[in-house]
Amino acid sequence: MPSPVARRPLETLPKAHLHLHFTGSMRHGTLLELAARDGIHLPESLVADWPPRLSAADEKGWFRFQRLYDVARSVLRTPDDVRRLLREAAEDDAVDGGRWLEIQVDPSGYAARFDGITAFTELVLDAAAEATHLTGVPVAVVVAANRTRHPMDARTLARLAGQYAGRGVVGFGLSNDERRGTTADFAPAFRIAERAGLALVPHGGELLGAASVRTCLDVLHADRLGHGVRVVEDPALLARVAEAGVALEVCPTSNVSLGVHPDLSSVPLPELLEAGVAVALGADDPLLFGSRLAAQYATMRAAHDLDDATLAELGRMSLRAARMPETLRSVLLGEVDAWLAAPPPDA
Structure with missing residues (x-):
């Protein structure tokens, strides 16, 4: 019987984390502790039945997912809570080999409790700088608008993001259920962000098709x-995405949990890679899906029998797609090469 192939540890593979939502990054233990502190009742699906069983196959399923997210957001009551969340997110990424984190946040969801969108954004940026200092993982911010809100709100957020371009904010996104609203209505907000030099990183190709x-x-x-996996449904568009170098932030566990794909082996990572598409694996919302950064690489390794050379290239693609300084990118790409060059344990 042949010996099993030795595998290098994925926790030591240098990688960038480009798809992580702010509240969704929270540790489950932190959620329970903060809720107990303030007497906040949590549904059983966030306590004994965690991680919750989810689906976004229909509007009701997405509403349940969003309701759980809103409950989790409600436990963040103080600036120290925000600082703790970002520090712990960076700590968790550090354990998983994350060497750069772009965390996505919609300031309007926290404005009422934290003195408005500007004050909250400045708190997040300050907390991100503190987390960077404490953990060694650089934490950058993507300001994201909400598809379920008015496009004028998105313009306000784009202008806000532009004010902090180069000061911790690196991108502008668009999240929530893409079946809601009209994506084209948000174009003016993205033009504002584009003029500010921010990365334009909307969700798409997740709940809707190519x-x-x-x-x-x-x-x-x-x-x-963000996501983009359903681009495989249109071969011509798939080729266009590859040629344009548009990276997809693929979140395998999230896709399966929400019913985008029936199981991990159905996540079309091999098809994307074969087409030459750049892929950055991300955890999306570990609080709701129960799976963090390194686990995304592990699940794809197991589901698609990926070798270490392919996994190293996934690490490189995440680093190339990140909005990081070129000097840091060069260093980290070299570290990926070193990871692959080192013999695997027990080889």
């Missing part, structure tokens, strides 16, 4: 796409 990817490219001028 046509939503085309809209994000043609109308929003996306540099990267």
Whole structure:
């Protein structure tokens, strides 16, 4: 019987984390502790039945997912809570080999409790700088608008993001259920962010098919796409995404949990890689999906029998797609090469 192939540890593979939502990054233990502190009742699906069983196959399923997210957001009551969340997110990424983190946040969801969107954004940026100092993982911020809110709100957030471009904010996104609202209506907000030099990183090609990817490219001028996996449904568009170098932030565990794909082996990572598409694996919302950064690499390794050379290239692609300084990128790409060159344990 042949010996099993030795595998290098994925926790030591240098990688960038480009798809992580702010509240969704919270540790489950932190959620329970903060809720107990303030007497906040949590549904059983966030306590004994965690991680919750989710689906976004229909509007009701997405509403349940969003309701759980809103409950989790409610436990963040003080500036120290915000600082703790960002520090712990960076700590968790450090354990998983994360060497750069771009965390996505919609300030309007926290404005009422933290003195407005500007004050909250400044708190997040200060907390991100503190987390960077304490953990050694650089933490950058993507300001994201909400598809379920008015496009004028998105313009306000784009102007806010532009004010902090180069001061911790690196991108502008668009999140929530892409079946809601009209993506093209958010084009003016993305033009504001584009003029500010921010990365344009809307969600698309997750709950809707390949046509939503085309809209994000043609109308929003996306540099990267949150998810984007359903681009495989259109071979011509798939080739266009590859040729344009638009990276996809693929979140395997999230896709399966929400019913985008029935199981991990159905996540079309091999098809994307074969087409030459850049892929950055991300955890999306570990609080709700129960799976962090390194686990995304581990699940894809197991589901698709990926070798270490392919996993190293996934690490490189995440680093190339990140909005990090070129000097740091060069160093980290060299560290990926060193990871692959080192013999695996027990080889």
